[in-house]
Amino acid sequence: MKSLEETDALLKEANLKLTPTRRRILKVFRKYPFALSYNDINDSVKEKLDKVTIYRTLKTFEEKGIIHQVLDTSSQVKYALCNSSCSKHEHQDAHIHFKCTSCHQTYCIEDREIPSVPLPKGFTEVHSSMLVEGICKDCNELALL
Amino acid sequence: MKSLEETDALLKEANLKLTPTRRRILKVFRKYPFALSYNDINDSVKEKLDKVTIYRTLKTFEEKGIIHQVLDTSSQVKYALCNSSCSKHEHQDAHIHFKCTSCHQTYCIEDREIPSVPLPKGFTEVHSSMLVEGICKDCNELALL
DNA sequence: TTATATTTGCAACTTAGTTGCATTTAATAA
DNA sequence: TTATTAAATGCAACTAAGTTGCAAATATAA
Ligand SMILES: [Mn+2]
Ligand SMILES: [Mn+2]
Ligand SMILES: [Zn+2]
Ligand SMILES: [Zn+2]
Known part of the structure; x- marks a missing residue:
């Protein structure tokens, strides 16, 4: 199975042990094209995992540059897979x-960069994030039927 | 006192009763130039208010267009005063x-509009928010001393 | 002044996430 | 192949942010 190998390679690169839990959680991220919360993962994983283990795995993956937090209006933190340019040293999102x-x-939306905005005098920028809300492709297509 | 009158006018316009609690909370918003969380308000108000009352007041103020939520990376929701163009029907932030x-x-940063970004085909925008992180004017000036 | 809808406070609850600690296990070395 | 050990997992208990139901208090209008 190709994707399992890729998943394992990701973990190897990050110097993480190849555990069933980590493989399962990464598999869930590969399955969905959108960001996932603790609850999403807990619901999608067949063999029940402990809450603490899921939260800790998410934190570890984030530290190692495998996933990144996605600023969101929901009350749970969501994470998405990083692209290859993210490292344990710096997230490139x-x-x-x-x-x-x-x-x-x-x-x-990986191919849309956040535009930069000139700030008032005295303020210096380090990083920005931008969240666009609206209707996604799938939902727009469903509405046409 | 001028600002008290202004505060009362805001409440009147919103069809809200002029209660001590509401006046106190609004006063705190007027005192600080940045967004406030429940905790900020709880700490700044001299006569202790019930937690539930503070949360409910914030929700009411938001619904009436007096304050707006500010997307933030902290774990508490933060609110800031709206400018006059916000109404109970629509926030103009x-x-x-x-x-x-x-x-x-x-x-x-009221005078910096959020730039619009062209979305991939199929996605339609309704609203965007943008958070820039960095060093504020006051902190930059302190660093120069 | 009284009547009433609104607001407030208290207690109990929920939801998201964390901490400490004992047990298990993946990786490495003998 | 087995023994060693640092890392990973699970359990229980906890914290922090926010909510709900209900009874008591109060701002406003009659
Ligand atoms: Mn992303
Ligand atoms: Mn604002
Ligand atoms: Zn959608
Ligand atoms: Zn600052």
Whole structure:
């Protein structure tokens, strides 16, 4: 199975042990094209995992540059897979995120950079994030039927 | 006192009763130039108010267009005073927000509009928000001393 | 002044996430 | 192949943010 190998390679690169739990959680991220919360993962994983283990795995993956937090209006933190340019040293997620107000999923729009805005005198920028809300492709297509 | 009158006028316009609690909470918003969380308000108000009352007041003020939620990376929701163009029907907060990574305060940058980004085919935008992180004016000036 | 809808406070609850600690296990070395 | 050990997992108990139901208090209008 190709994707299992890729998943394992990701973990190896991050110097993480190849555990069933980590493989399962990564598999869930690969399955969905949008950002996932603790609850999403807990619901999608067949063999029940402990809450603490899921939260700790998410934190570890984030630290190692495998996933990144996605700013969102929901009350749970959501994470999405990083692209290969993210490392344990720096997250390279300068892309916008899109939250669908219909299906409530949040997508990384990897090929849309966050525009920079000139700030008032005295303020200096380090990093920006941008969340666009609206209707996603799938929901727009469903509405046409 | 001028600002008390202004505060009362705001409440009147919103069809809200002029209660001591509401006047106190609004006064706190007028005192600080940045967005406030429940905790900020709870700490700044001299006569202790019930937690539930504070949360309910914030919700009421938001519904009436007096304050707006500010997207933030902290774990508490923060609110800032709306400018006069916000109404109970629509919040008009298309400006960017700036979060200082040194003092952790979040400012409305009212005169900087959120730039629009063309979305991939199929996605339609309804609303965007943008959070710029960096060092605020006060913190930058302190660093120069 | 009284009547009434609104607001407030208290207690109990929920939801998201964390901490400490004992047990298990993946990876490495003998 | 087995033993060693640092890392990972699970359980229980906890914290922090926010909510709900209900009874008591109060701002406003008659
Ligand atoms: Mn992303
Ligand atoms: Mn604002
Ligand atoms: Zn959608
Ligand atoms: Zn600052």
